[in-house]
Amino acid sequence: MTGRGPPRLNGAGAGGMCQFKLVLLGESAVGKSSLVLRFVKGQFHEFQESTIGAAFLTQTVVLDDTTLKFEIWDTAGQERYHSLAPMYYRGSQAAVVVYDITNQDTFARAKTWVRELEKAGSPNLVIALAGNKADMANRRMVEAEEAKAYAEEKSILFMETSAKTAMNVNDLFLAIAKRLPRNEKQPSGEGGSGHTLVDPAQDEKKSGSCLTTPGLNFFTLTSELDLRVFKFEDVYGVILNRISTCYVVNK
């Protein structure tokens, strides 16, 4: 590992903070704000207020020795606010396009968002498709296979999530973090085995699907100042198949 230095994201180094902008897009009421609330505060509201304009939140994650600050723009879903979206996704490094698995129309809308991002988003934009409300599988209208095939065709990330049960929420954001366009900046040929920040694209191929959980230790710190006190946040799917530790610092 010596000589290469710590993994870099957008040019920041070890101990340094690298921040990136992430935007959430998708039809109204698919659960964009709920996903953010789950990721940032670990909460879920049965009745989440509809977003006007956009809400801005941040969340800081420590992935190995790199501190990542997500700057999250959670946009309004109603069609008439659509024209404002470029203001939020322009300059974003990542976009999460959300649909509701119980509603076909929202999936169609998600596809139009993906198309728009491909056309107008920045060239290195990392796009993730999130099929939310996966806890309501009994009312499912969009098959996971269909969405997964679409995501593969578009070479974008895909996960089914539930803001309600927390399923795949943290994983989604971490998978995005790992996909950020740092690869080009990295000297190639470095062995990435066991290191979460190296060559995530390959990792995903290895595991055969972008649906699998990355298997991280995931902790939520109860306070930004007291880094020693943390509570175990995420018990599902924690497969310690990689030596990596991830802390989430409450903002």
Added chain:
Amino acid sequence: MSASNSNDLHRSEIDAYGFKHGEDFDYDSYEEFMSRYLSILARRASKWNKLLSGSGSVKRSSKVKRYVRKGIPNEHRGEMWMCVSKAKKLMDSNEGLYQRLLGQELDPSIQSEIDIDLHRTFPENIYFCNDAAASGKQDSLRNVLKAFANHNPEIGYCQGLNYVVAMLLIVLKDEEKSFFLLEKLTKQILVGYYSKNLRGLNVDQMVLGELVKLRNPNIASHMENKMAPWSLVCMKWFVCLYLDILPIETTLRIWDCLFYEGPKILFRVALTLVLQNEESILTARDTSQIVERFRKVKSQPLNMDCHTFMQKVFLDSQPLKMATIDKLRSECEQNL
């Protein structure tokens, strides 16, 4: 006993309008402010009672304007909004209209847009929360939004109206009145704000940018350097008319002026918020820091003191002529 009761009231988690105080609600500042404000309220109430004795309504005059700027007392607020906006007149000359509109079938796609938001409108408010079936305010909200969409197919339903109408219902406690006040608001006071292309809204946000340029070129150029369009910061200010942006009492004082004087007040308040945060803006590293700092305006003690805040609003933006705004509007319209 009564002393501890009134103390409980102050410390109550629910305010006079049914809202739960936010996590960052500063009870100490609030109590300190209320102890001063109560005597102001008593004085205003007695002046208004005198003003209204007899006719029970008011005509436009510099005195009434001054009174409105100093705040309409709660017990008269609803009636005065109806009166000074002329919504009452509109209602009286359109008897039966509201009921007719309610009876009409609404385009199912618009209806479902409305229905999606009903449970998501002030879910923390005791009148709108989802186990308050008894209070029926959610049904009233559905009705007013439906009647409005039926009457204004070119607007239909615009997210944001749910909050505005909910607040009207809390103050006016009447669907039909809320409907006609909403008519006045969207057709005469805030033209084009909630339309399908949000044109009026977008123009006015650009106008704010121009006003800031005139008042404080430093701030304007800093925003430009950071490539932050003002709408990033102020979108919700203009859509929700400061609901959920400023403390509720402050918001209602703004609405008092909105219904009497028109949209100018929205710009005045915006200018005050911008100027008040000059330091924050000038020292912000990037767009998100600017936005982050503006998010805190709700909990700034100064903004909780609605009386002082409104005084400041009128001082900060003096003079502001509607002619100036109209001129900027037509310039911005061309650039849109």
